[in-house]
Amino acid sequence: MRNDFDLTAYRRSTIGFDRLFDMLEGRMRAEAGDNYPPFDLEKLSDDRYRITLAVAGFGPDDIEIVAKQGELVVTGRRTEDRDDGDYLHRGIAARPFERRFELADFVEVRSAEFANGLLTISLEREIPEAMKPRKIPITGTNPPLSAVETEREAA
Structure with missing residues (x-):
């Protein structure tokens, strides 16, 4: 789906929302571009979330997770060449990737687990x-x- 929404008019008439517009424009570019690897985002409760990325073809040593000020970056690069066969078709993508997630204030990464080709990050x-x-x-x-003093002050 193509999104040609222009935020320029809003940038001109607002003050102090630069970071918000940068985030929205970055998200629109990301959605228009590569969607690899696919992911699920779950809300488990009011304060708990889970991101699950489908990273078939990668191992735990091929993936790096970095949490920094307001952002979570998941990067995947295969460290070794796994071309150990004579393939007729190679459909499992194993190209390098970088997925970025904007984190709200006070959201912290609690854990990351890798199982069955899925990377699960708990927040x-x-x-x-x-606060x-x-x-x-x-x-x-x-x-x-007392009642007597109240009457005296009223008079």
Whole structure:
């Protein structure tokens, strides 16, 4: 599917949203380009997610996962030549790849597992205590007024 949506008009009329527009334009370019390797993105709960990439033809040593400020990068490069047969057809792609995922604030990679040609990456959003809403107790130095004092102040 081709997407020719131009964000220039929005860039001119907004201030401070540069990163958002860069991300949207980058995503549109990525979706128009190569979709290898295919992946699933699951929401397991409000704060837990899982990315599963189909990486048939690669082994755990051929894949690198790097989490940096707001981004997860999964790179695959075969370290050894596995051309050990006389193929009539070679349909399992094993070309190098790089998949990038934008991470929201406080989303961290918890683990990565490789099994049966699938790479599974578990993510979790953990908001620091200082950022969570908290209820502030109200204290006072004046004791509550008695009924007699309340009537006196009203008069």
